[in-house]
Amino acid sequence: MKNYKIDFEKNNGIVPVIIQDFETGDVLMLAYMDEEAFSLTQSTGHAHYWSRSKKRIWKKGESSNHIQIIREIYLDCDSDTILLKVDQAGGAACHEGYRSCFFRNIKGDEAMINSKPLFNPDEIYKD
Amino acid sequence: MKNYKIDFEKNNGIVPVIIQDFETGDVLMLAYMDEEAFSLTQSTGHAHYWSRSKKRIWKKGESSNHIQIIREIYLDCDSDTILLKVDQAGGAACHEGYRSCFFRNIKGDEAMINSKPLFNPDEIYKD
Numbered sequence: 001m002k003n004y005k006i007d008f009e010k011n012n013g014i015v016p017v018i019i020q021d022f023e024t025g026d027v028l029m030l031a032y033m034d035e036e037a038f039s040l041t042q043s044t045g046h047a048h049y050w051s052r053s054k055k056r057i058w059k060k061g062e063s064s065n066h067i068q069i070i071r072e073i074y075l076d077c078d079s080d081t082i083l084l085k086v087d088q089a090g091g092a093a094c095h096e097g098y099r100s101c102f103f104r105n106i107k108g109d110e111a112m113i114n115s116k117p118l119f120n121p122d123e124i125y126k127d
Numbered sequence: 128m129k130n131y132k133i134d135f136e137k138n139n140g141i142v143p144v145i146i147q148d149f150e151t152g153d154v155l156m157l158a159y160m161d162e163e164a165f166s167l168t169q170s171t172g173h174a175h176y177w178s179r180s181k182k183r184i185w186k187k188g189e190s191s192n193h194i195q196i197i198r199e200i201y202l203d204c205d206s207d208t209i210l211l212k213v214d215q216a217g218g219a220a221c222h223e224g225y226r227s228c229f230f231r232n233i234k235g236d237e238a239m240i241n242s243k244p245l246f247n248p249d250e251i252y253k254d
Contacts, residue, residue: 004231004238016143018154025152027145030208042235074229075238077221081157083229094204102201102210104131108169111131111202 007080008035014050015080019093022071022085028093029101031060033082045070047084064124066090092118134207135162141177142207146220149198149212155220156228158187160209172197174213191251193217219245 008015014032021028031049033041037057040048047060047068061067068086075082094101097117104111135142141159148155158176160168164184167175174187174195188194195213202209221228224244231238 002236002238004233016157018145018157020154027147027154027210030143030145030203073233075231075233076157076228077223077225077230078228081228083154096204098204101203101205101208103204104202106131106200106202109129111129 004075005079006035006038006075006082007078010080014052015082017049017082017084019047019068019084019086022087026100027102028086028088028099038082041070041084042073047086060093061089064090064095066092066124068093090119095121097121097124131202132206133162133165133202133209134205137207141179142209144176144209144211146174146195146211146213149214153227154229155213155215155226165209168197168211169200174211187220188216191217191222193219193251195220217246222248224248224251 006015014034017031017033019028019031032052034050037048037050040057047070048057049060051058067089069089070084070086072085073082092099094103097119098115099118103113103115105114133142141161144158144160146155146158159179161177164175164177167184174197175184176187178185194216196216197211197213199212200209219226221230224246225242226245230240230242232241
């Protein structure tokens with residue numbers, strides 16, 4: 001019997017998930033989970049998400065091998081957002097090759113790229 | 128002329144915003160912004176959000192005085208999620224008095240509270 005209940009109903013069956021690097025504290029990406037993705041993440045120890053564009057569950061790293069190994073899972077006060085602390089295989093979470101998806105720093109009207117990609121996406125995602 | 132465009136349209140005019148403590152790297156909360164809240168945040172230097180329950184813009188700290196002072200703003204690769212790095216006035220971002228909204232650590236079927244509240248919400252939110 002669980003002593004918590006994630007509120008999937010509030011937002012059409014999915015909740016936002018913040019993914020943070022366990023060692024560095026860097027925020028790597030935001031993704032979404034339905035109840036099955038959460039359950040798979042818990043049971044396998046590897047991050048699974050709900051793809052809103054593909055409308056299916058995906059295992060992070062299924063194409064790139066850049067899986068996310070779960071270190072800790074947190075739930076927020078409203079039970080409608082999850083925080084994962086992970087070890088990021090390959091070092092880069094972003095499909096564009098950057099360590100973090102948040103690689104653009106906004107100052108006024110300008111967004112400046114503040115890091116370098118760790119891999120070339122064309123070599124990783126071949127299809 | 129901006130060299131970026133936040134994709135508010137994708138998600139009914141709002142985007143999720145991850146709020147991270149500038150000094151410690153702790154993830155404090157998740158909130159949402161519409162275009163006006165983003166604009167107010169940029170122009171005032173204090174975090175403004177869109178409340179999905181109240182259906183209006185709110186300034187973080189308008190009741191509690193626990194405002195968030197913007198240090199850095201980041202945009203993700205898909206332009207549909209924002210990351211704010213802030214100085215959290217009063218030390219606590221959560222309306223329940225905790226430093227972070229993510230104060231419950233999930234292990235299997237158990238969620239365990241892993242920190243202590245910094246204030247008593249009943250004394251802060253009087254109405």
